[in-house]
Amino acid sequence: MLTTSIDTQRLRLRRYKPEDLDAYWKLAASNYDIVRWLTGPSWPPQKTELELVAEFALNADPATDTFPFAIEHNGALIGGVDIQKPGDIKEFPELPSIGYWLSTQAQGHGFMLEACVAALHWGYARSNAELFAARVFANNFSSQRVLKRLGFEPVGVCVRFSKPLQQDIENIIMHLPRERFEGLHGDAHVMMGAAQ
Numbered sequence: 001m002l003t004t005s006i007d008t009q010r011l012r013l014r015r016y017k018p019e020d021l022d023a024y025w026k027l028a029a030s031n032y033d034i035v036r037w038l039t040g041p042s043w044p045p046q047k048t049e050l051e052l053v054a055e056f057a058l059n060a061d062p063a064t065d066t067f068p069f070a071i072e073h074n075g076a077l078i079g080g081v082d083i084q085k086p087g088d089i090k091e092f093p094e095l096p097s098i099g100y101w102l103s104t105q106a107q108g109h110g111f112m113l114e115a116c117v118a119a120l121h122w123g124y125a126r127s128n129a130e131l132f133a134a135r136v137f138a139n140n141f142s143s144q145r146v147l148k149r150l151g152f153e154p155v156g157v158c159v160r161f162s163k164p165l166q167q168d169i170e171n172i173i174m175h176l177p178r179e180r181f182e183g184l185h186g187d188a189h190v191m192m193g194a195a196q
């Protein structure tokens with residue numbers, strides 16, 4: 001049985017709850033400094049999109065679906081990290097990928113790196129994947145620093161239409177082989193033994 005609750009040194013990753021939705025709306029969907037770096041959401045934010053996100057986040061099957069973890073610090077929602085099932089990055093349709101956001105106030109403390117390490121241990125363990133992918137705007141240097149610290153390396157570029165910015169944006173595609181991740185951050189089978 002796959003766990004959906006992971007404790008790290010400072011954080012808890014867990015399934016979203018209905019009570020998170022107000023904070024999600026305030027911290028993420030309505031915050032232009034978050035939304036501007038994402039491809040899919042509208043700007044200005046639309047409540048109808050929140051309902052779709054909520055329906056998916058509350059019901060996602062951890063065994064097979066893209067699984068969105070809520071990130072909690074001291075009992076409060078501060079961000080989210082999604083383990084995306086293969087297909088999200090069309091240039092590498094066979095690869096699972098990762099996506100994330102952190103509230104503006106929680107940035108600058110290494111929380112995202114800590115959450116992503118835990119989420120990737122879970123992701124490698126659940127699918128026995130040998131490679132994870134990520135896609136990041138070419139000018140999103142904060143996110144690229146997180147990805148580099150995780151061990152991701154660039155493998156190519158692509159262009160995506162950004163819905164919030166209403167323009168094409170150059171993106172970098174990055175890869176993280178399991179071996180490199182485990183060399184830097186420990187063995188996923190050991191770290192997530194309970195998830196097997």
Ligand SMILES: CC(C)(COP(=O)(O)OP(=O)(O)OC[C@H]1O[C@@H](n2cnc3c(N)ncnc32)[C@H](O)[C@@H]1OP(=O)(O)O)[C@@H](O)C(=O)NCCC(=O)NCCS
Nearest residue numbers: 034037100101102107108109110111112113136142143145
């Ligand atoms: C991308 C994003 C999550 C990065 O947030 P972040 O706070 O910079 O990332 P982390 O939580 O890993 O923190 C890293 C920073 O904390 C610092 N830090 C402080 N204490 C630390 C600690 N104990 N451990 C590690 N880093 C620490 C690091 O030096 C680093 O700062 P630097 O990048 O200036 O060197 C955030 O900018 C965000 O949500 N952006 C909008 C959404 C987005 O871009 N999503 C990704 C789309 S691809």
